[in-house]
Amino acid sequence: MASIDYQSLIPNNVDLDNDRRLQRALEKWQPAFLDWWKDMGPEGYQAKDVYLRTAVSTEPGGWAVFDHVKMPDYRWGIFLADREKDRVIPGGDHAGKPVWQEVPGEHRNALRRIIVTQGDTEPASVEQQRLLAKTAPSLMDMRNLFQVNVEEGRHLWAMVYLLHAYFGRDGRDDAEELLARRSGDEDKPRILDAFNQPCSDWLTFFCFTMFTDRDGKYQLGALAESAFDPLSRTCRFMLTEEAHHLSVGESGIERVLRRAAELTKLDPNGDARNQGGIDLQTVQKWINYWFSYSIDLFGSEISSNSADYFSSGLKGRWREAADHSEHSAMNQFYQMPVVQNGKMGVEDIPLRNAMNEVLRQDYIADCQRVVKRWNRMLKKQDVDFQVSLPHNRFFRRQGIYAGQEFNPQGEPISDDEWNAKKNEWLPTDEDRAYVKSLMVPVTEPGKMAHWIAAPLRGINRQGPDFEYVRL
Numbered sequence: 001m002a003s004i005d006y007q008s009l010i011p012n013n014v015d016l017d018n019d020r021r022l023q024r025a026l027e028k029w030q031p032a033f034l035d036w037w038k039d040m041g042p043e044g045y046q047a048k049d050v051y052l053r054t055a056v057s058t059e060p061g062g063w064a065v066f067d068h069v070k071m072p073d074y075r076w077g078i079f080l081a082d083r084e085k086d087r088v089i090p091g092g093d094h095a096g097k098p099v100w101q102e103v104p105g106e107h108r109n110a111l112r113r114i115i116v117t118q119g120d121t122e123p124a125s126v127e128q129q130r131l132l133a134k135t136a137p138s139l140m141d142m143r144n145l146f147q148v149n150v151e152e153g154r155h156l157w158a159m160v161y162l163l164h165a166y167f168g169r170d171g172r173d174d175a176e177e178l179l180a181r182r183s184g185d186e187d188k189p190r191i192l193d194a195f196n197q198p199c200s201d202w203l204t205f206f207c208f209t210m211f212t213d214r215d216g217k218y219q220l221g222a223l224a225e226s227a228f229d230p231l232s233r234t235c236r237f238m239l240t241e242e243a244h245h246l247s248v249g250e251s252g253i254e255r256v257l258r259r260a261a262e263l264t265k266l267d268p269n270g271d272a273r274n275q276g277g278i279d280l281q282t283v284q285k286w287i288n289y290w291f292s293y294s295i296d297l298f299g300s301e302i303s304s305n306s307a308d309y310f311s312s313g314l315k316g317r318w319r320e321a322a323d324h325s326e327h328s329a330m331n332q333f334y335q336m337p338v339v340q341n342g343k344m345g346v347e348d349i350p351l352r353n354a355m356n357e358v359l360r361q362d363y364i365a366d367c368q369r370v371v372k373r374w375n376r377m378l379k380k381q382d383v384d385f386q387v388s389l390p391h392n393r394f395f396r397r398q399g400i401y402a403g404q405e406f407n408p409q410g411e412p413i414s415d416d417e418w419n420a421k422k423n424e425w426l427p428t429d430e431d432r433a434y435v436k437s438l439m440v441p442v443t444e445p446g447k448m449a450h451w452i453a454a455p456l457r458g459i460n461r462q463g464p465d466f467e468y469v470r471l
């Protein structure tokens with residue numbers, strides 16, 4: 001069951017050959033997807049051989065093969081994690097009952113909305129990143145970008161499969177719409193805000209894969225706990241692929257910080273920009289911006305939708321089945337910091353209504369672990385600088401903290417103070433122009449752009465000089 005049928009037009013492990021109707025519908029969508037890829041996928045390099053991994057099994061360990069492939073020839077397909085025997089609903093009102101193999105009528109609309117929203121982020125990120133290859137700081141980075149892009153394309157396939165297989169005509173319409181919206185487009189934007197932000201420099205790309213893809217990890221984690229078993233199985237396999245995207249972000253920022261530290265020490269005035277690099281403070285500003293945008297994606301702190309999703313079993317908490325022993329979340333409260341007359345207070349919120357915040361806090365703890373690793377490296381580099389995450393109230397545009405300004409420590413501040421300080425905390429136009437000016441392509445195998453340190457290891461045990469993209 002875990003091995004994948006590569007003979008079919010659409011590689012899959014869902015026995016597509018025995019469901020002609022579904023197969024035909026997906027085979028109709030496939031050329032539309034390829035057209036979208038040609039229009040909105042990476043600009044240039046489509047005819048080049050790229051050292052990509054392709055999923056060949058859903059077994060943990062040894063699930064992928066690496067080979068030089070032209071991106072349009074990538075074998076996008078439909079892969080679900082194996083069915084877990086006797087799996088029960090992890091959380092909510094029906095915890096402990098058998099999971100659903102079909103969509104219950106009363107949850108059809110909510111599930112459809114969840115799947116469409118998740119599906120929309122996948123092509124959106126490809127669109128956001130489509131110009132980046134032209135300024136890749138090394139061949140390996142270019143390869144990593146393409147790897148992330150083809151897998152986001154596969155994640156779109158994952159969601160489109162669910163729409164086609166379980167939502168009939170509506171699902172087919174949704175699948176078409178997923179190829180019609182465009183990141184940043186005024187008339188037909190992508191659904192979520194962070195996925196309409198431009199991603200035009202590599203520091204942004206690393207922040208995006210570190211922070212925004214990590215939001216994806218937690219959303220997928222919550223959906224992996226879904227009572228709707230095909231959704232859970234789909235998300236579990238997506239998480240396997242997602243891990244690489246996060247490591248691209250984490251190690252990318254680590255390399256920028258390492259190089260910033262080296263250049264800071266090299267300069268008589270400790271000014272990395274004077275040495276033609278990105279300075280540590282600028283990296284901090286990018287972190288502030290993308291961390292804030294990414295935590296907005298979890299939804300409002302107090303949310304009746306999140307309560308409904310949890311109680312009906314559509315979503316669980318992070319590792320609901322494995323890490324929690326009490327699965328109803330009833331008669332429990334979350335102490336939510338709230339603004340009361342301009343000051344911070346605390347309100348007891350029924351736990352089910354605070355599920356967005358519970359997931360967000362798990363995400364923040366995950367980010368903190370990475371920041372700690374970066375800071376250990378900075379300490380070893382012997383520079384007097386540590387990076388930090390801004391408070392989760394800082395620079396929010398969604399949720400209960402959106403109507404008020406906060407400093408990076410999370411203290412409420414006046415609009416005047418915000419206006420006086422925001423250029424110290426967030427990227428300015430000058431910062432963006434400066435970072436952009438450093439984005440020059442480096443395409444000789446093993447060579448790096450000046451502003452970034454070499455990676456500590458290559459891909460799939462290949463060396464630094466390997467031809468990750470054959471130009």
Ligand SMILES: [Fe+2]
Pocket residue numbers: 122151152155216242
């Ligand atoms: Fe994804």
Ligand SMILES: [Fe+2]
Pocket residue numbers: 148152213216242245
């Ligand atoms: Fe991703």
